[in-house]
Amino acid sequence: MIREYKVVGVYRPTIKAIIQEKFGDGIMSAIDFDMQITRIEHPKGDRVKIEMSGKYLEYNAW
Numbered sequence: 001m002i003r004e005y006k007v008v009g010v011y012r013p014t015i016k017a018i019i020q021e022k023f024g025d026g027i028m029s030a031i032d033f034d035m036q037i038t039r040i041e042h043p044k045g046d047r048v049k050i051e052m053s054g055k056y057l058e059y060n061a062w
Contacts, residue, residue, distance in 0.1 A: 004050075019056070026058040 019028055031054065038049040 023056050025060060026056055028054040029057045031055040031060075032058070 020026065025059070033052070033054040035053070036049075036051045038051070040047040040049050
């Protein structure tokens with residue numbers, strides 16, 4: 001579990017930057033969120049694919 005936590009923690013700023021580059025100034029929310037985990041066969045050892053889908057929320061100016 002600690003490895004997955006580290007992956008998300010290390011790449012969090014990059015993921016946020018890519019979301020903002022592709023969608024604009026906002027975030028991916030856990031509203032209407034789903035996740036799929038798939039096993040992918042690989043010659044050097046099977047791999048884990050984690051796919052997350054969450055609602056995009058644009059920042060609002062107050």
